[in-house]
Amino acid sequence: MEIRATYNEVCGKLAEITTLDEITGLLQWDQEVVMPRGAAPSRGRQCATLAVLRHQRATDARLGEQLEALHGHPELSQVEAANVREALRDWRREARMPADLVRRWGEAKVQAHEVWVDARAADDFALFAPALVELVELAKARAAAIDPDAPAYDVFIDAFEPGMTTARLTPLFDRLKDFLVPFIARVRADGMDQPCAWTHTPIPVADQTEVARHFITALGYSFDHGRVDTAVHPFCGGAGVTDVRITTRYKEDGFLGSMLAAIHEAGHALYEQGRDASLADQPVSRARSMGIHESQSILWEQQIARSRPFWQHWLPWLRGRYSHLADVSLDGFLFGINRVDFNNLIRVDADELTYPLHVTMRYEIERELLNGSLEVADVPDVWNAAMQRYLGVTPPSQADGALQDIHWSMGAFGYFPSYTLGALYAAQIHASLSRDLPDLDSQIAAGETEALRAWLRDKIHLKGSILETDLLCASATGAPLDPEPFIQYTTRKYSALYGL
């Protein structure tokens, strides 16, 4: 009885924190999409006020005591126990952080971001290096405050991928390298290229916007619980499960990228819209991890919207919209939408074959930075050597090299692995649902996505954070995280594409 009352009281406190997060999400969406320029300073004050209110609640000592008392209590249901587990994890990560470190970290990030922008413009990593040194030192201190016994980098990874460790990631990335480096070299050397000038034909933004909305709708995105806008950076945000907003952007001479970016964000949005609304204000309903989140966007973007069945159905429709595709065959279209740009230096522009190698080298650099075996000053050389070793290219500038990503300037160490975990989970999930839905390809080729969506909703979205990641993966796919489905999928796809 007392436990029940405590649990209910805790849920009220957690709901308040969730609500503050939703409000913050709305303010951020507004800032990216509709806010007038001159409102930036006051928006900063508004977000800071919410952050203080949230921090007070999230580190409340009484909440911590109540969560500790509830943790593992036999009277709680599975969902309730998971809710307490997630909330206690949040509480420990936040409450264990000394206020002084919170402040110094916040200041150092603002400072580092400004310096990074300048260093990138000046193409000079040395300008950024001192700020990065300070962030690395503070990051170690933060990690030690949360868990003094774990490697610092593990503590950061854990923020995005609960339970994931370098001990598991390193062999995964090594396996990917062992497969991808020689496979990409083979594709480059033996593959047949095709002319794809049509991929750069300029398309008016208004037409692209209509096409993007068409596909977002076809995927099953609910406009009753979200909206689609244009912003500089595509993202999925908003204010909770009933208000999931996505943004997209359009390049006149890159209609494929714009279309796929919209589909990618819609994949994220379907995860958020598919969460359990009855638990929406509790941590247990949250998306499980960044990697699982990325798996949902990648699955729709790669396994579905870059697949033959999908374009069997939609290419005739798209030709009706974009007359320059009249002479592009299905095979030609599939080649154009999947081809590898072997000279690409930029992670965000990478295809699904080279992307994991961009991530691998960042993973290796971050790991060495945080365990102390790599000096910040040596990052550019290590970066360029890895690019040459993994991808056969060397960046001609630091702006296109070690200064290209925003992540380190924001202190977001440990985030990169989630991109590739997402690709692995996506392939594994796709293999599993192809077993469960034997006619999936025919359905996609008929323009039907309902069964696919229902499967994802049932196996992933509704589960939220009830199951820890390994259990969620096993319950959805019958196996723990495994790189082999990704390797099989890419081998099959790119062998066919390049006629190997």
Next chain:
Amino acid sequence: MEIRATYNEVCGKLAEITTLDEITGLLQWDQEVVMPRGAAPSRGRQCATLAVLRHQRATDARLGEQLEALHGHPELSQVEAANVREALRDWRREARMPADLVRRWGEAKVQAHEVWVDARAADDFALFAPALVELVELAKARAAAIDPDAPAYDVFIDAFEPGMTTARLTPLFDRLKDFLVPFIARVRADGMDQPCAWTHTPIPVADQTEVARHFITALGYSFDHGRVDTAVHPFCGGAGVTDVRITTRYKEDGFLGSMLAAIHEAGHALYEQGRDASLADQPVSRARSMGIHESQSILWEQQIARSRPFWQHWLPWLRGRYSHLADVSLDGFLFGINRVDFNNLIRVDADELTYPLHVTMRYEIERELLNGSLEVADVPDVWNAAMQRYLGVTPPSQADGALQDIHWSMGAFGYFPSYTLGALYAAQIHASLSRDLPDLDSQIAAGETEALRAWLRDKIHLKGSILETDLLCASATGAPLDPEPFIQYTTRKYSALYGL
């Protein structure tokens, strides 16, 4: 020294409350303009959470003690003293309200609003009456909690017009009645009407939108600190002095009304954008009262955008946009934009001559309801009798009669007078600035609004709430609130218009 520290601490607390209000403002704007329909329930939860947080801070006992200690302290500057005065006024109004009454009032308003919607649809005041009876009783209890010595209605008026009382308002409204009722009768009987079919010529919404943005820009509205959107209800809102957003709406066959509504909201927005940014997070920077706010929208809408000089400049431009105006003369246009619709029953559609009478009768009904001399059940009869007496028409239905306004269903007793106070202040301010800027008409006729805007900014906007309303009015116009400038202005304008 100690007072200084206390004052600074208080300012921090007040800034937090202001910031919460800004965030709430953004959530409300979002809800009206861009929020997906299905997000309504979660938006309700978000607003309620902010309201609770705000209430806790606004009624904090220590804040009250500090404000009492600061109140009237000789070491405070004029601005600081005014800030304390405003904050203490807020604190008293909110902290003196028993929690039980807050809850019952909130519930009764939600209930009454639903009932009002139904009663209006059914055209049956009797359906609404019990809910209104309850609201009136609760309103009396609220007023008594705030100030047991003042008439209940005065306490409600004071929420929108600090310092205003029925003792001052009744003679004002009587003076207006004494002038307007016979004057309108004379206009109706002796005035010359003109055909105005062109006012209903359909104009595509896209064209009207461009025209509205043109005028909003010409008035000096800053798009760097605001934005203009379409919404069901035109309003001015947003998230503080650097983020002042207005909405407008367009009727295809009513381009004049749409244009003037946009200008009206821009007038409100200029007030908000013109506030003292260095004090933006303190109560002292706030717009002085609803009546002063309305004066700023009315001045731009009526004294400027319905004036001959304004259209001397802009009518040729508008003819270039709206070809159906080619044959409409300046005199004809001015008649069409100012003419009185003697059969109009609806306050929000009323012209500036009949509008004050719509307000007067509501003022009289509210006053009698709250002082107990009028029963709710008698409202429809009193309403219709007043309509006949003041405006010479009797509503054929209750939906167009005593059920037409949303205000009572929201418990917003005491709000109506602000509309007419705004019209009086606008005329008085316009008379004063016409003395200070002798060539104002020539400037307006040259399309120049800068000197006018600078005058308003200096005399009204920047002043915020530093001066109490009477002092603000006297410092801007040289005299306390006076209905005569309005009477002179309307006499002059409508005599010319109708050839009396």
